[in-house]
Amino acid sequence: MKWDGQRESDNVEDARSSGGGRGIGGLPIGGRGLGVGGIVVALLASWVLGVNPLTMLGLLDGGGGQPVQSSAPAESHPQDPAGRFVSVVLADTEDVWGAYFLRNGQQYAAPKLRLFRGREPTACGTGESAMGPFYCPADRKVYIDLDFFDTLRQRLGAPGDFAQAYVIAHEVGHHLQNLMGTTEKLDRARGRVSERETNAMSVKLELQADCYAGVWAKLSQQGKGWLEQGDIDEALNAASQIGDDTLQKRSRGSVVPESFTHGSSAQRTRWFKRGLDTGDLKACDTFSSATL
Numbered sequence: 396m397k398w399d400g401q402r403e404s405d406n407v408e409d410a411r412s413s414g415g416g417r418g419i420g421g422l423p424i425g426g427r428g429l430g431v432g433g434i435v436v437a438l439l440a441s442w443v444l445g446v447n448p449l450t451m452l453g454l455l456d457g458g459g460g461q462p463v464q465s466s467a468p469a470e471s472h473p474q475d476p477a478g479r480f481v482s483v484v485l486a487d488t489e490d491v492w493g494a495y496f497l498r499n500g501q502q503y504a505a506p507k508l509r510l511f512r513g514r515e516p517t518a519c520g521t522g523e524s525a526m527g528p529f530y531c532p533a534d535r536k537v538y539i540d541l542d543f544f545d546t547l548r549q550r551l552g553a554p555g556d557f558a559q560a561y562v563i564a565h566e567v568g569h570h571l572q573n574l575m576g577t578t579e580k581l582d583r584a585r586g587r588v589s590e591r592e593t594n595a596m597s598v599k600l601e602l603q604a605d606c607y608a609g610v611w612a613k614l615s616q617q618g619k620g621w622l623e624q625g626d627i628d629e630a631l632n633a634a635s636q637i638g639d640d641t642l643q644k645r646s647r648g649s650v651v652p653e654s655f656t657h658g659s660s661a662q663r664t665r666w667f668k669r670g671l672d673t674g675d676l677k678a679c680d681t682f683s684s685a686t687l
Contacts, residue, residue: 396626397621397622398480401621402487403483403486404489406505407485407510410511411512477541478541484563484564485537485567487611489503492505492567508538509537511538512542517534524540524542524543528543530570544559553636555626555629557622562633569600572607584596591653594656597656598639598656602657605658609668610670610679613670627671631668637660638657638659639652640655662687665687
């Protein structure tokens with residue numbers, strides 16, 4: 396991926412030097428911190444990151460304190476290669492979605508992206524690095540502890556810069572869902588359905604974000620031609636390695652489909668490819684699709 400020298404976004408907040416925020420509890424499902432690793436990574440934290448997953452149990456029942464606003468000041472624009480890479484990818488999502496919305500007679504409101512370490516207070520509750528990258532609809536920010544990319548490469552078997560770009564694009568996909576009202580509709584429905592149905596809705600939401608990431612990859616390549624041989628394979632591999640079934644097999648040797656919240660490896664790669672093949676958000680309607 397030929398990213399060096401490309402425009403960097405002004406919407407990146409680098410809070411890594413602040414030592415992380417202090418807060419109470421975890422991100423509640425009701426407040427919906429939406430993430431590519433999210434709940435699955437949190438529940439498998441003892442295997443993936445070497446931390447006690449019991450610290451993340453607030454995710455399971457929506458408990459764990461009230462949402463808090465981040466009070467830590469934004470630091471200067473990131474100067475390290477990893478931070479600059481994130482800034483470049485975010486900038487391209489701004490360009491792609493800004494142009495896409497404009498063609499449809501709308502204006503795109505870009506999200507902020509906040510780099511942090513350890514723990515970070517958000518408008519959805521306190522974020523933990525063990526949760527993986529996530530998006531908070533309440534403050535319209537993507538949160539990333541860049542240590543997750545080390546985990547992605549070293550422990551999950553998904554190396555490559557475009558694997559990381561896919562993760563960022565997936566989180567921005569959740570921002571699109573927020574702008575389009577999809578997230579709010581599902582939040583209203585959650586209180587009226589069973590846990591199993593809630594999980595099924597979560598899978599559809601996550602697969603749609605994967606599809607949106609694929610659309611971004613298609614349009615981005617058309618605009619910049621910056622992808623290199625193997626880049627798409629890196630993204631597809633990342634989508635596969637963080638499928639619910641793959642993570643569950645690795646952690647406990649068995650698979651429980653009704654507990655899926657993000658989708659299987661096959662589903663995640665399928666929907667990313669659908670977005671990539673079509674370049675059209677309308678092709679990403681996981682909620683009306685007969686099969687996932």
